[in-house]
Amino acid sequence: MSFQQMRDVSEAVLTSMTEEEFANWRCKEGAKVVFHRGCYWEERRFGFYQPIHLLARLQIQQATRPMQLCWGFQASLCENDAVSANGSIPIHLLSNVKDYDLYSVNKNSRQNIRKNRHLFNIVELTDTQLLQEQGYDVFLSAMTRTRSKPLLSKEKYMVNLLNYVVPKRRLIIAGISDKKLCGYVTGYAINGTAYGEDLYISTEASKNNMSRILVFEFVQVCRRSGGIYEFAIGQHWREKPGIVEFKEGMGFPIAYIPTKVQINPVAEQFIRWKYPHKYYRLTGHD
Secondary structure (H helix, E strand, O other): OOOHHHHEHHOOOOEEOOHHHHHHHHHHHHEEEEEEEEEEEEEEEEEEEEOOOOOOOOOOOOOOOOOOOEEEEEEEHHHHHHOOOEEEEEEEEOOHHHHHOOOHEEEEEEEHHHEEEEEEEEEEEEOOOHHHHHHHHHHHHHHHHHOOOOOOOOHHHHHHHHOOOOOOOEEEEEEEEEEEEEEEEEEEOOOOOOEEEEEEEHHHHHHOHHHHHHHHHHHHHHHOOOOEEEEEEEEEOOOHHHHHHHHOOOOOOOOEEEEEEOOHHHHHHHHHOOOOOHHHHOOOOO
16 A cells, blocks of 8 residues: 555645636536526536536525526525525535534544544545556445445446545545455535535444544544535435434534525425435425
């Protein structure tokens, strides 16, 4: 294992991208991105659009249909236009990154972090070599245990790594023990908002609460980097109470960000009936 591909987490920095930089990145990853009224939008599901910077908080005149042929869109609104909202984005959000420390998490998480932090070498990965060598085993272990995402073949996992590291853009924090990768967390930042992305922990390391350690260290990097004021770690999966409990215990309460939502009535009725939890995440209500 080459130590040139990593550095101590205390040296890690996360640089906030502009929306244009993130749009170019997402296009390279194969996303369909359009520019509409000063904002970049991404087709998240076939025919449904969101700003690529989900918490961009647009002005109401920007929050309109980005493509003529689309069945819906969802966009967060700025504070001045929140009165025009007809929905919300339920999301786990830390709004004061600069004040986040061990006393921002609950007692159980704090004790676990203090007890187990010394068991792992926490580093920033500066390329994907270690993930190519050991990442799939960690991913497979995590997904077999949690079933939070569909399992990928090793080939597909490797393909996804091709555009994984953008210098000074995506942050990868990993936990290592005896030269073995035990878990990793990834994320990026846009215009001062950091987004937690993937979190994969091997079953063995999960027994020592590595997930808490890595997420805590990730936010500490955001805190030290400067220019990052909030951290979002995924929308509210109310159907998975264990995930909700973990995020809230780590100091990331559920926030309801005012939004403009527009969905084709036929599609809305179907989603509301067939996928009530997805409908909740699209609208903020049942």
